[in-house]
Structures are given as C-alpha cells and as structure tokens.
Amino acid sequence: MxxxxxxxxxxxxxxxxxxxxxxxxxxxxxxxxxxYRETDAYTPFPVHGLSDAMRFHDVRMPWFIFCGGLxxxxxxxxxxxxxxxxxxxxxxxGKPFNSLPSFFPVTFEATILFSALTAFICTFALNGxxxxxxxxxxxxxxxxxxxxxxxxxxxxxDPKFDPEETRKFLExxxxxxxxxxxx
Amino acid sequence: xxxxxxxxSMITGxxxxxxxxxxxxxMIIDQKRHTRPWFIMFTIGIMGTGLLGTAITWLLYQGVxxxxxxxxxxxxxxxxxxxxxxxxxxxxTLISAILLLLRQPWRxxxxxxxxxxxxxxxxxxxxxxxxxxxxxxxxxxxxxPYTNIMGLWPQFRSPLMWDVFAVSTYFxxxxxxxxxxxxxxxxxxxxxxxxxxxxVLLAIVCMGWRGSQRHWHRYEQAYLILAGLSxxxxxxxxxxxxxxxxxxVVPGWNVTVFPPYFxxxxxxxxxxxxxxxxxxxxxxxxxxxxxxxxxxxxxxxITLATGLIxxxxxxxxxxxxxYSGNPNEWxxxxxxxxxxxxxxxxxxxxxCNIVAPQAFxxxxxxxxxxxxxxxxxxxxxxxxxxxxxxxxxxxTANYLPSANRMYYPTFWDFGMxxxxxGFFIMLMFLFxxxxxxxxxxxxxxxLYKLLGHRDAQIAIKPVEVGAAVGGGE
Numbered sequence: 001m002x003x004x005x006x007x008x009x010x011x012x013x014x015x016x017x018x019x020x021x022x023x024x025x026x027x028x029x030x031x032x033x034x035x036y037r038e039t040d041a042y043t044p045f046p047v048h049g050l051s052d053a054m055r056f057h058d059v060r061m062p063w064f065i066f067c068g069g070l071x072x073x074x075x076x077x078x079x080x081x082x083x084x085x086x087x088x089x090x091x092x093x094g095k096p097f098n099s100l101p102s103f104f105p106v107t108f109e110a111t112i113l114f115s116a117l118t119a120f121i122c123t124f125a126l127n128g129x130x131x132x133x134x135x136x137x138x139x140x141x142x143x144x145x146x147x148x149x150x151x152x153x154x155x156x157x158d159p160k161f162d163p164e165e166t167r168k169f170l171e172x173x174x175x176x177x178x179x180x181x182x183x
Numbered sequence: 184x185x186x187x188x189x190x191x192s193m194i195t196g197x198x199x200x201x202x203x204x205x206x207x208x209x210m211i212i213d214q215k216r217h218t219r220p221w222f223i224m225f226t227i228g229i230m231g232t233g234l235l236g237t238a239i240t241w242l243l244y245q246g247v248x249x250x251x252x253x254x255x256x257x258x259x260x261x262x263x264x265x266x267x268x269x270x271x272x273x274x275x276t277l278i279s280a281i282l283l284l285l286r287q288p289w290r291x292x293x294x295x296x297x298x299x300x301x302x303x304x305x306x307x308x309x310x311x312x313x314x315x316x317x318x319x320x321x322x323x324x325x326x327x328p329y330t331n332i333m334g335l336w337p338q339f340r341s342p343l344m345w346d347v348f349a350v351s352t353y354f355x356x357x358x359x360x361x362x363x364x365x366x367x368x369x370x371x372x373x374x375x376x377x378x379x380x381x382x383v384l385l386a387i388v389c390m391g392w393r394g395s396q397r398h399w400h401r402y403e404q405a406y407l408i409l410a411g412l413s414x415x416x417x418x419x420x421x422x423x424x425x426x427x428x429x430x431x432v433v434p435g436w437n438v439t440v441f442p443p444y445f446x447x448x449x450x451x452x453x454x455x456x457x458x459x460x461x462x463x464x465x466x467x468x469x470x471x472x473x474x475x476x477x478x479x480x481x482x483x484x485i486t487l488a489t490g491l492i493x494x495x496x497x498x499x500x501x502x503x504x505x506y507s508g509n510p511n512e513w514x515x516x517x518x519x520x521x522x523x524x525x526x527x528x529x530x531x532x533x534x535c536n537i538v539a540p541q542a543f544x545x546x547x548x549x550x551x552x553x554x555x556x557x558x559x560x561x562x563x564x565x566x567x568x569x570x571x572x573x574x575x576x577x578x579t580a581n582y583l584p585s586a587n588r589m590y591y592p593t594f595w596d597f598g599m600x601x602x603x604x605g606f607f608i609m610l611m612f613l614f615x616x617x618x619x620x621x622x623x624x625x626x627x628x629x630l631y632k633l634l635g636h637r638d639a640q641i642a643i644k645p646v647e648v649g650a651a652v653g654g655g656e
Contacts (some may be wrong), residue, residue, distance in 0.1 A: 045628040130392055
C-alpha cells in the first residue's frame, strides 16, 4: 500500500526486478496466490491483468465521476432555471421562462465538465499524488521503472512479510535482482 | 498487384522499450536534435505571432471597424476563422478519445501531438469571437454567468451562449486529458534527464509519478472514462457551433443537416492538419519507425471517408433548399453559389473538398508523401472556403434585396487570420521541442501488445526482440 507518515528508519520493502512484463505477471500471480497483499508493482506502462494478479480492486473512481456528473448536470440546469425564471425572467418570443429544450446544451456541457474535473482530480487524489518522495525511489536501478524494467515490491507491513523467507521466495520467481529497500 | 507492398505495421524496425524511449525522449533531452528546420519554422511562427499581436492591438485601439464586416455581413472572417480552427481541433479528440474507445491501437503514436494541436487550435479559435465583441473585457457579463452589479444574467436560450459553454468545456476537458496523458511521460523524462534543473522541473510536473500498478489501475479508469466523456463532447461542440447558424432564419444557414455535416467537416479538416504536421515531423526527427506509412495510409483513408460525408452534406444542403420550397433558400444555396459574385469561392470549395481528396482512393497515391501533403493543403483551404461560403456569403443577400451588400475583407482580416496560423505554428514547434511529441508509455504498451500477439504480422525482427524484451533472461 502507499507509504504514509514520516519516514521511519528500517526496511520499507523487498523489491524484485524483472526484465519483462510477462515475467512480472507470472511472478505477481504466484505472489498473490501465496497470500501477500501489501504489494505493489512498478511498471513503465499499464500491464493488463496485473491488478487481478495482485488481487487489487478499486471501483471508487467511476462512482465519484458519476456523482460529479450528476452534480454538474444539476448545477447547469439550476443555473439556467434560476436565472431565467426567478432572478431575471425575460420573455423572448413568447417562449416559456423555463425553456427546457434550450437549456439542454448548457446542462449537457456542465455535466461533462464536472465529470471530467472529477475524473482529473480523483486520479491524483485517490493515488495520493503529488508525492515528491517515496521510499521505492531508493531501489537500486529504479530509474528504469519508467523505461524498460518491471519492479515488484512486497512491503514490510504485509503480515506474511519475513526478511529471509520472502527474499528466498522472490528469488525463486525469476527476478534479476532482489533488493531490500530502506525507508 | 503491381503496387509496392504496404508496410502493414504500427511500429517498424528492431525495437525494444528503451529504443522507443530513446527516439522520443531524445527530442527533449538532446536539444541539439533541433536544427535548422526547427528554427525556420519557429521563426515563421514568431513572425506570425507578431502579426497577430499587431492586429489585436490595432483592433483594440481602433475597434472592429478595421475589419471588412458590415451590415448585413456582421459575421465574417472572425466567425469563419473561429469555426475553421475549432474544426481543426476536432481531429485530436477523435484520435485520442474515439479511437481509444474503438480500440484502435494505432492511435497511440499520433494521439499526443494531435491533442496538442487540439488545444492550440482551440486557443486560436477562442480569440476570434472574443475579439469580435470589440472590447472583450466589457463583454464578460453577457458571456459568463456571474453575479454582476447590474443584476443581469446571460441569455441561455441563445446558441451563442451554448457556444461559450461548449468551447470552454471542450478546452478544459482537452487540457485535462492531455495533461493526464503527459504525467507518466514526464516521469520517464525525469528519470532519463541528466540536467538537474530539468529533473526537478519534470519531477514537479509529473507529480512524483512512480508507475505503481495501483496508480495505473485508477489512471486507466479515469483515462477511459475521460475518453468516454470527450466523445459526446466533441460531437456536441461542433453541433453547437453549427446551431449558431442552423437555428437562425438566414437563407443558406437554416438547414437541419448542419450539425452532423459540420462535425464530419471538422474531422476532415483536422485530419488534414494532423497529416500536414505529421509528415514533416516524422521526417525531420526520424520518427518513421513510430509514425509509419500505415498511419499515413489510415489517416488518408479517414480524410477520404469524412470528405465523402462532407460531399453528401453539400448535396443535402441543395436538396433541402429545393425541398423547402423557399425561393430565398434556393437562390442562396444554389443560384448565388453557382453564378453569384462569390461563385469562385464555391467552385474552389468543390475542387478542394470533393475533387482533391478522391486521390486517396488509389493505395499507391496514399503512400506518396508529397501528394498526401498537397491534398491536405487543398482540404485545409477547402474547409476554410466552406465556412466562407456559408457564413459571410449567406449574409450578403437576405430576404430584402435592398439590404444586399457585398463583403470585402481588409488587410487586418487577413492579418489576424495569418497571425493565428503563425501563433499555432509557434506553439506546435515549442511543443515539439519541450514535450514528448509521441505518447511514450502508450507506444510501449502497443509494442508489448504487438509482441504478445505473435501471430500478428509485424515487421519487427523476432530474434532481436526476443533478446531485448521477450526472453526475460
């Protein structure tokens, strides 16, 4: 899981490095099956199937966006309805003050705008970004996590974490390197 | 067939993840890659921007009287250019959002710079209606709903208000979509850059992105939903732009086919502009392996397809003019276009938009880059002429013949239009120099998928790829 609180001394995680997405996927499946849950993978591009392998599931985002859209549509319509019928009623060509068809475009645009803003903000907020420092950056060779290497971390907070056992387990998964990363 | 076989792949050459990184990020990290062509184009852009600045300054000082607009032609170059620029932006959203939803992975190597094009085109477009108000800072109270001291509100029954909301939403959503796509690429650049200042700057703009799978998971959810939101948005934007005309009673404007036909025209012009930039850039920066002939071919096909929809729109326009039984509609839509004082514009429009793109039917011609470039210029000019024919020309003759009056643009009309083209070129070339011009992580994803499907016909040498990525050894 994500790092929280001030950096305390000690191990953050054991990090295994892989050279291909396939190898990482295979390893992640085994790690998940072994029962590790406080894990994370670091990859240069989204590898499909990895979330399932890690037993990670999060569906909050679409609901947030849906609510954002509802609020947007409501705001857009209310704005028009309030200004056109209550605050400044103006008869244009004898049309009703609450001109429903004419109010559709702005309601629609407001729905889109609010949902998109929600999506944008939620991406960063739910991911805990911006975060300038994270212990994973202490991993040797981690610069390549955004280029062509695939990392898998089992964090110390995992109940099954054992410095010796976990390391042995990771080494048996075809990792090119396993390193202990400090906070 | 006697034709040279088309290179049927989305990535060519012996590639691995690092080599993809290298060919894209070196454009930013190694600034020496930007040589004479960049400086020439940038200078042209700067000069255009100077012209734009001059035109705007003179306009604000003197007023809209410096333009050729008159009564009845109150809408002229300003609105023509607005619609033209907005349309050009639409290809970017089509590529980034609609092709993503349709699972067309070839979009991955062209979406970034077409999205940039969208944003810059909308910036150019937005200037025109604002400046058409003469004093934009005074116009704000009837453009934006805020509690002003006069107690007034905008008129939401007006298509012009819808336009304000559509275009500003479009700009905001495009910007967010673009930035979201840039975040992982900024992280890649941060990790590759040697320059300390650049590293710090990139670390800030990438928000400390670390490529965590938990982040990717939510990122992809958001990205896909944003694509889903942008798709109806982009269709709505040009539809709403066309409402400005379609909902009026002006002969030549009052046509219900406008919304879909404007959207098709927008994509048509937009793809022509994407090709206009893609062809030289891939050549100058040696990106032929990432923007392949296959991409050019597909884009040319889309240009042709949307061009045919536009042609269909033209014929429907004529049909409705006849079917309405309104003599003024018929006079404006057919007789004046064919024989009136602006018939040159209509003829040129038909040649540019309908005749020229037919060249794309021939597969071999779609591979001749110079020919594709030439056709795209025809399309750009043609789409501009289309808006010219529809907007000012329809206004020159109304129901009352005594009110008919010709429209002649002035130097400042052209000055501001050419100025925005220069501004656009300047922004594009700054973008090429300082931002990843191709979406790095999506191309890697594409490479991964291409390699994953071993049965796919790809021109990547299997042995080298195996050694570089596939083996895991």
